[in-house]
Amino acid sequence: MKINLELGGVPRGYSFLLDGVELVKLDDDGEGSFVVTADALPNTVPFCNDEEVEAPNNYQGSNLHHIIEDWAESRPNLYEALLEREIDLTTMDGMTDYGKPQLSLRSLTVDEYRKYRRFIPLTSRAYWLATGWATLRSPRSNYDYAYYVNTSGALNDNYVRSANDYCPRPAFYLKSEIVVSMSVPSAVIAEGDGTLARYTDAELIKELWNRAGRE
Secondary structure, X not given: OEEEEEHHHOOOOOEEEEOOEXXXXXXXXXXXXXXXXXXXXXXXXXXXXXXXXXXXXXXXXOHHHHHHHHHHHOOHHHHHOEEOEEOOOOOOOOOOOOOOOEEOOEOOOHHHHHHOHHHOOOOOOOEEEEEEOOOOOOOOOOOOEEEEEOOOOOEEEEEOOOOOOOEOXXXXXXXXXXXXXXXXXXXXXXXXXXXXXXXXXXXHHHHHHHHOOOO
């Protein structure tokens, strides 16, 4: 059964539809909800496709960033609901050269992947993260490497200029007030006499929150 509700009412870890895209809610800050696509996008891409760029594993301005922006621009309802939020581009060795820019479209970072791992579904294709291994200033620098997640959920890193085996997986904040479509799990539908006619949408969502471990 599908119901329409404000995104702020969707429990963490549950999926919903917006502009025909299946998304999973990871968190919210009251005004916005942090979400990720349920699967990686279908086409593999290099993280960086510019041989001249000095910091090829800096997510901001990368080929990966541009592709995610192009993907979102073709989905007007999603694009209009985006919010800018800070992304921490600290590299794996702790260097902060790439800063904490405000972006509306991005990939997950390694820290975000670890924080929300219990909510993030596995994908059918390996995908890039926004976190680099090191920067140009790092001792014994591997500034040509960034992290990715394979289909088993394991983390690894690879060369950003030529590695062409990984896909984008967009993550972003959306306005919590927008209305989205959500499927009520079959386990809820099957309870009792098998009908939801006597329940309000608010009661159904409360039950989902409880099952997600949120009162």
